[in-house]
Amino acid sequence: MIDETMQMQPLQRRSKKAKYKYKYQYKYGEEYAQADVQKKIIAPATDNRFEEDTEESAQKQKTIAQEKQSTETQQRGDVQHENNEQTQEKKQQTKKDDAESESDDSDEDDEEGMSPQRRRIILFGIAAVFVIGAIVWLLLWFFVFSQRVKTDDAYIGGNQVMVSAKVAGTIIEIGADETQRVVAGQVVARLDPVDATASFKRAQANLAQAVRQVRQQNANADQSNALVASRRVDLQRAGADLQRREPLLQDQAIAPEEVAHAREQYQAAQTALTQAEQQALAARALVDGTDIENNPTVQQAMAAFRDAWVNNSRNAIVAPINGYIAQRQVQLGQTVQPGQNLFTIVPLDSLWVDANFKESQLQHIRIGQSAEVTPDIYHGDVVFHGRVLGLAPGTGGAFALLPPQNASGNWIKVVQRLPVRIALDPAELRQHPLRIGLSTKTLIDTHERDGTVLPDKPAQKPMAQTRVYERELRDADSAAKLIVLRNLGPVAPAATRGKSTNK
Numbered sequence: 001m002i003d004e005t006m007q008m009q010p011l012q013r014r015s016k017k018a019k020y021k022y023k024y025q026y027k028y029g030e031e032y033a034q035a036d037v038q039k040k041i042i043a044p045a046t047d048n049r050f051e052e053d054t055e056e057s058a059q060k061q062k063t064i065a066q067e068k069q070s071t072e073t074q075q076r077g078d079v080q081h082e083n084n085e086q087t088q089e090k091k092q093q094t095k096k097d098d099a100e101s102e103s104d105d106s107d108e109d110d111e112e113g114m115s116p117q118r119r120r121i122i123l124f125g126i127a128a129v130f131v132i133g134a135i136v137w138l139l140l141w142f143f144v145f146s147q148r149v150k151t152d153d154a155y156i157g158g159n160q161v162m163v164s165a166k167v168a169g170t171i172i173e174i175g176a177d178e179t180q181r182v183v184a185g186q187v188v189a190r191l192d193p194v195d196a197t198a199s200f201k202r203a204q205a206n207l208a209q210a211v212r213q214v215r216q217q218n219a220n221a222d223q224s225n226a227l228v229a230s231r232r233v234d235l236q237r238a239g240a241d242l243q244r245r246e247p248l249l250q251d252q253a254i255a256p257e258e259v260a261h262a263r264e265q266y267q268a269a270q271t272a273l274t275q276a277e278q279q280a281l282a283a284r285a286l287v288d289g290t291d292i293e294n295n296p297t298v299q300q301a302m303a304a305f306r307d308a309w310v311n312n313s314r315n316a317i318v319a320p321i322n323g324y325i326a327q328r329q330v331q332l333g334q335t336v337q338p339g340q341n342l343f344t345i346v347p348l349d350s351l352w353v354d355a356n357f358k359e360s361q362l363q364h365i366r367i368g369q370s371a372e373v374t375p376d377i378y379h380g381d382v383v384f385h386g387r388v389l390g391l392a393p394g395t396g397g398a399f400a401l402l403p404p405q406n407a408s409g410n411w412i413k414v415v416q417r418l419p420v421r422i423a424l425d426p427a428e429l430r431q432h433p434l435r436i437g438l439s440t441k442t443l444i445d446t447h448e449r450d451g452t453v454l455p456d457k458p459a460q461k462p463m464a465q466t467r468v469y470e471r472e473l474r475d476a477d478s479a480a481k482l483i484v485l486r487n488l489g490p491v492a493p494a495a496t497r498g499k500s501t502n503k
Helices: 002-027 030-053 058-112 116-143 194-250 256-284 296-313 426-431 470-488
Strands: 148-158 161-164 169-174 187-191 316-318 323-328 341-346 351-358 370-375 384-391 417-424 439-445
Touching: 187 341, 194 256, 194 296, 194 470, 296 470, 351 370, 351 384, 351 439, 370 417, 384 426, 417 426, 417 439
Parallel strands: none
Antiparallel strands: 148 351, 148 439, 161 341, 169 187, 187 316, 323 341, 351 417, 370 384, 370 439, 384 417
């Protein structure tokens, strides 16, 4: 029994050593486990030394083993107590460190002047600022921003004046190129004047000839009037002769043949007078009721002369308005036809903005409302001020070459846009020039909603006009009158012209 007990004790000690080692290693760390193992190794070595001396000391060894076991139990309790004390010390140290960190933070706050009460005041102040800002934003939105509409789908528009040829010809001179400025009446191109000059000379000669022909007709009418007067005198003479001879025939103082002859002469004078009067009427039919300048023949010749003059002057193609050459579509030596576009002139002092607003933004837009236009070309540094001229009668898609047919096929609703035309201030345009097609950001102030959506009155004055072509007709009339005056010559007075010769 003693031997079995002796053999079992090392096994039990080994199992206990492994158990304690695992327990202390898991709970308190590696250093506690190693310390416990060393303590356990000493006791078995001592026990083995006493067991080899004698079997009689077995009982004593057992007692010693029990004492050792109690000692180990006490040691384990001491170790656990020490571990608990260390754990408590660590907790106390942690609390102490936290307290020190809090005291350090409070010291720093005190050094910076940020007490908790002051910090709360600052936080409440920041919150109040945000609340006030939100209230101000709501007020601005309700009273200002909600009554404005804006879009960036807006572009500069303007007149594009097409300059075309009015007569056929060959280009021999180009007076202006793209980007250059021209003024109204300035020659921008010239045509070969050979054909037009020949036609002009022919019309000039025809007008002079017509004046002379009318002069001749007037002279013939005067001559016919004189012939009528002569025939009237002949008739009076023949009548007097017949009256003298008829009483003598009753007294048989003259032969009946003389009376018959006098009567025949009277009838012949009557016939000659009638013939002269008819000839006078025919001659006066071409000249009665008008002078030479207003005679139909002369007027017809003057009209032909004006045509030739205008066609000759139109060999010089002029700019109808002030502006800048945007496109030049003609070259030297090119043969052009009437109506063919040669230049495009853009007047940059009368531009506008076509702002395409969504249909949901058009409810409060009225004619005459103020607008602000910010073109992208000046990077937002320049703001133009204008007013609403009107709203287009239809969307862009309605006037497209191929308008959408929503009534057929699949349909997808798309928010439509309507062009709103805004006039710009000419003074601002002169100070900050713009170009057609530039992008802008447009804002319309809709506070004033008393205006109309559609204009109720027709246009009272021309939108644009030019007077450069009036000079052509005025110069042609002056030249025609000069030709007429040069070919009138001395005019003989005709007292009997236009008077009736019938009694």
